Amino acid sequence: QVQLVESGGGVVQPGRSLRLSCEASGFTFSSFGMHWVRQAPGKGLEWVALIWYDGSNTHYSEYMKGRFTISRDNSKNTLYLALSSLRDEDTAVYYCARGTTYIDSWGQGTLVTVSS
């Protein structure tokens, strides 16, 4: 079955950087677009970014464009999200998810806490 396992979260100071990873299994990773979606504590879902199946195109939320970078390594079945210039309001659970438009599978998420 589809498995998406995020890692790389933790506590980071404002202004610093972090890279999240998502290891995929149970499906042909190189055939699917992949998203990052985040959820601040007690809040709703916020779409972050999408990368096409072959990495040839990306889309971002305007709020994160320029600070966050989505990428993938199809040889390693792994999705990445590089976060830079982190702010308090970036504190959230970050979910890796499969799909090119709607999302049909989600990981369990990794918590990023931005705090001094």
Next chain:
Amino acid sequence: EIVMTQSPATLSVSPGERGTLSCRASQSVNSNLAWYQQKPGQAPRLLIHGASTRATGTPARFSGSGSGTEFTLTISSLQSEDFAVYYCQQYEDWPLTFGQGTRLEIK
């Protein structure tokens, strides 16, 4: 960006009764709308895509309707496991956007 607005914020319904959740888009999204269910401490789960197509494993008591700017998720006879938060999401245009969610609680 397309703004998705869900109503009500909280819906209180008794088990066995019907629940009706609404989602409105700030501009037409045609039928490019999905619904997700999220339970506490869990990742969201896809229920409906294409406004009305049930995802694999979605029980028949869940139905989606609408197109353009007005959408509805109906749960025909609420079971205990259906009490959760529900989100709509449009995928007509970038950036993708979610509604703020409707919390479905036991009355």
